[in-house]
């Protein structure tokens with residue numbers, strides 16, 4: 001039996017403060033209007049002008065030759081890994097990586113690549129750790145092919161990899177002849193928090209993608225960027241997986257709108273996350289990690305609660321949070337305001353005291 005995410009019990013009040021995930025934002029009226037005005041064509045046939053505009057803009061933003069529009073971030077990872085790897089190849093990634101835990105075993109089921117889980121605090125590892133994982137090139141060892149990092153590191157607490165650390169990893173990969181892939185689900189959060197331009201942040205990566213359905217607030221879509229040859233090969237996998245679309249410009253217009261209006265404001269989400277962490281740190285027994293970006297992870301065991309018990313109590317108060325890796329996760333995003341943060345802290349304090 002496969003479990004769906006829990007639904008609020010019948011009779012729960014509506015969720016007023018949704019800290020569950022930055023994927024739960026609703027398109028704003030202005031974004032919807034931009035979507036309605038979009039010029040459309042047959043994307044699969046290469047005729048959708050709005051999709052072309054989005055891909056050109058993303059390629060330029062990331063400093064890559066080309067880009068392809070895909071329905072989801074998961075499909076970006078799957079398509080990229082299918083393009084980089086052969087069956088039996090090994091990917092080096094952090095032990096908390098999305099590709100390892102949250103993509104339904106795709107990389108075993110579809111790409112046939114295995115993942116070597118690397119350790120390190122906050123979802124990140126060092127060049128030294130990467131170097132220690134280099135295998136001898138014998139007929140026994142799986143061929144190592146790809147370095148993969150998440151910027152920001154989701155289960156790592158939305159941590160921002162320092163650019164210097166990324167560049168050190170890339171140097172090891174280059175020396176070993178590995179390709180490099182960045183899962184940039186929340187790349188813009190990292191760039192805004194670090195004050196680094198996307199093209200500089202991803203310069204060492206052969207492929208990188210950005211999700212438009214996290215803090216950027218679009219309803220659908222992600223864009224994978226790389227060399228012209230890489231994106232050409234990625235298109236074949238997009239077609240094979242059924243990721244080629246038709247009048248997809250409707251969604252691409254929402255993504256373009258997000259690039260224009262929802263990037264700089266990520267700084268507000270980060271400020272809200274810091275305010276939330278400060279407030280939570282005042283609650284007896286709560287252990288909270290200082291957030292780099294918009295994800296706040298906290299431990300409530302010391303406050304005598306389980307993640308599930310707190311989630312249920314908060315739902316009764318109209319506040320949603322998620323549980324991840326034994327901790328509570330609260331995400332700030334477009335639909336969460338500073339007063340809501342103050343209110344949420346009060347509810348969490350009361351729910352834990354009850």
Ligand SMILES: *Cc1c(COP(=O)(O)O)cnc(C)c1O
Nearest residue numbers: 072073074098150154183185211
């Ligand atoms: C959300 C997420 C994904 C998958 O993106 P979807 O658009 O939900 O498929 C991949 N990697 C990370 C780090 C994510 O947070």
